[in-house]
Amino acid sequence: MVKVVHVGDVHLGRPFxxxxxxxxxxxxxxxxxxxxxxxxxxxxxxxxxxxxxGDLFDSNEAPGRLVRDVQEIIRQSGVExxxxxxxxxxGLEGHDGLARNSVYRRxxxxxxxxxxxxxxxxxxxxxRGRLAIYGRPSVPGEPVLPxxxxxxxxxxxxxxxxxxxxxxxxxxxxxxSYDEIAASGYDYVALGHWHKRxxxxxxxxxxxxxxxxETLEWDRDPRGCALLVTLEEGRVLVEPRVTGEFTWxxxxxxxxxxxxxxxxxxLSRVSDPARTLVRVKLSGVxxxxxxxxxxxxxxxxxxxxxYCSVDASRLRPALEPGRFPPGSIAAEYAGLLLARLAEIxxxxxxxxxxxxxxxxxxxxxxxxxxxxxxPQDLDLEVILQ
Ligand SMILES: [Mn+2]
Numbered sequence: 001m002v003k004v005v006h007v008g009d010v011h012l013g014r015p016f017x018x019x020x021x022x023x024x025x026x027x028x029x030x031x032x033x034x035x036x037x038x039x040x041x042x043x044x045x046x047x048x049x050x051x052x053x054g055d056l057f058d059s060n061e062a063p064g065r066l067v068r069d070v071q072e073i074i075r076q077s078g079v080e081x082x083x084x085x086x087x088x089x090x091g092l093e094g095h096d097g098l099a100r101n102s103v104y105r106r107x108x109x110x111x112x113x114x115x116x117x118x119x120x121x122x123x124x125x126x127x128r129g130r131l132a133i134y135g136r137p138s139v140p141g142e143p144v145l146p147x148x149x150x151x152x153x154x155x156x157x158x159x160x161x162x163x164x165x166x167x168x169x170x171x172x173x174x175x176x177s178y179d180e181i182a183a184s185g186y187d188y189v190a191l192g193h194w195h196k197r198x199x200x201x202x203x204x205x206x207x208x209x210x211x212x213x214e215t216l217e218w219d220r221d222p223r224g225c226a227l228l229v230t231l232e233e234g235r236v237l238v239e240p241r242v243t244g245e246f247t248w249x250x251x252x253x254x255x256x257x258x259x260x261x262x263x264x265x266x267l268s269r270v271s272d273p274a275r276t277l278v279r280v281k282l283s284g285v286x287x288x289x290x291x292x293x294x295x296x297x298x299x300x301x302x303x304x305x306x307y308c309s310v311d312a313s314r315l316r317p318a319l320e321p322g323r324f325p326p327g328s329i330a331a332e333y334a335g336l337l338l339a340r341l342a343e344i345x346x347x348x349x350x351x352x353x354x355x356x357x358x359x360x361x362x363x364x365x366x367x368x369x370x371x372x373x374x375p376q377d378l379d380l381e382v383i384l385q
Contacts, residue, residue: 002131002156005042006227007243008053008192009212010035011095012070013062016216023307027214027277030245032069034214037243038226039077045228048127050079053192053210054138054162055086057096060103067103071112082124083117084160087138087174087193098137118160123148131231134186135160138174145176145184156231159184162192165200165207178202188229188236196220197227197240206236213243218250218279246306247276254359255284255294255315263301270305277307283314283363291315314363330369337362 012031016024042050056070074081085104088097096103104117116124118135123146125132132154134146144163163176174193181189182203189207191200197211214224224244230237249269253262262280270276280298282291295312302308324331341358344351367373 002127002231003045003047004049004051004131004158004188004190004229004231005038005045005047006051006053006188006190006208006210006229007038007213008162008190008210009055009195009216010052010214011055011058011212011216013066014058014216018309019307026306027246031214032073033245034224034243035070035073036077037245038213039073039079041226041228041241041243042079043077047079047228048131049133050077050081051133051158051160051190052081052083053160053190054084055095055192056083057103060096060099060101062096062103064106067106067108071108071115074115075112077114079114080126081115082133082135082160083115084135084162084192085118085137087140087162121146121148123151125151125154129153130155132157133160134158138162140174143180144174145180145186145189150185155233156187157185158188158190158229158231159186160190160192164193165191165209167200181205181207187231188238190227190229197225199238206238208238215244215246215248218248218277220248222249223247245275247272248279249276250279250281252281252283252314252360254356255282255286256355259294259297259301262298266302273305276305277309278302278305279309279311281311281314283359285317286315287317316363330366333365333369334362337365 010031013028016027019027038050085102086095086097088099098119104119109115109117118137121136123132123134132151134148134157136144136146138144144161146159150157161176163174164171166175166177181200182205184205186205189205191207191209194209195212195216196209198209200207208227210227211221212224213226215221223242225240226243228239228241251266251269253265255262266278266280270278282295286294291312295310299308299310324334337358341355344355364373
């Protein structure tokens with residue numbers, strides 16, 4: 001049995017420009033803490049390696065002090081780190097890819113004996129050759145999975161890959177198909193590039209995105225994780241383990257209630273307000289001039305959270321029956337859903353849920369019908385990279 005810890009997309013040094021400066025600083029410190037948590041997890045589990053599937057840094061321009069701090073965490077961890085640079089080749093943009101100014105070309109990496117970077121396609125052997133770890137830096141227009149020959153004496157074969165799984169046809173940046181995953185024959189493919197934990201195993205080959213060890217934005221994993229991967233003969237076990245410090249919660253609340261009630265609804269989902277970033281999307285119907293003051297009131301009521309952002313852009317004035325021409329699809333659609341909403345009575349036990357669903361259908365449907373939203377926007381709400 002061999003264990004490894006898989007992470008990716010750490011994005012150390014990210015600016016978090018939407019946050020006030022002092023809070024952005026704290027989230028960057030949490031990213032560093034998450035990296036220490038990853039190392040601690042690997043030590044506690046006796047993992048043979050930490051695999052970083054690209055984007056360890058947010059940018060090749062990472063300040064020298066940040067790079068030294070990261071190297072110090074790795075050096076002191078006592079764990080072997082195998083690091084695939086992010087996408088982007090010579091002369092190409094890329095978070096921490098192998099451009100001329102690549103963060104991995106800095107001399108200081110030579111002093112970190114337990115950091116192993118895939119500067120080209122190659123294989124590293126660990127556990128006295130029992131485990132082979134393959135990687136190939138992603139370059140546009142080229143296959144993303146490593147093709148280097150396999151040593152049949154190794155018991156387990158793992159590939160690191162920074163790519164986009166083609167779960168649908170329009171995905172084009174560093175594409176990786178399910179057929180390629182299945183044909184690769186690896187025991188495990190450690191994927192990076194998408195910031196949300198998800199499985200993309202294909203016909204017997206186990207493949208996962210680990211998401212981010214510290215969450216970077218809303219609508220991804222609420223809390224950052226690493227994947228603890230246990231390889232046994234004929235079996236691969238993948239378990240998420242929390243490494244993140246902050247929780248990111250995004251929620252849509254109907255404005256039928258007052259600001260205190262809205263805040264209470266949001267807070268019922270928050271266990272540690274001081275370590276939670278909350279985004280509240282207000283939905284529903286208000287008089288046009290009331291939207292800004294309602295947003296401010298909700299923000300004040302949630303001041304006990306680490307950070308709170310209230311999005312009032314989805315609020316809309318009451319639908320006027322005359323807005324859409326009679327007989328048009330929009331008028332029929334709005335009329336149908338409004339009639340259904342009117343049928344829900346206060347003593348209906350599932351009324352709140354039904355009201356939320358119907359209101360969301362009304363909002364999204366009318367946005368689609370009026371062209372404010374495209375079907376692609378709806379897709380993106382489901383799977384985000
Ligand atoms: Mn990334």
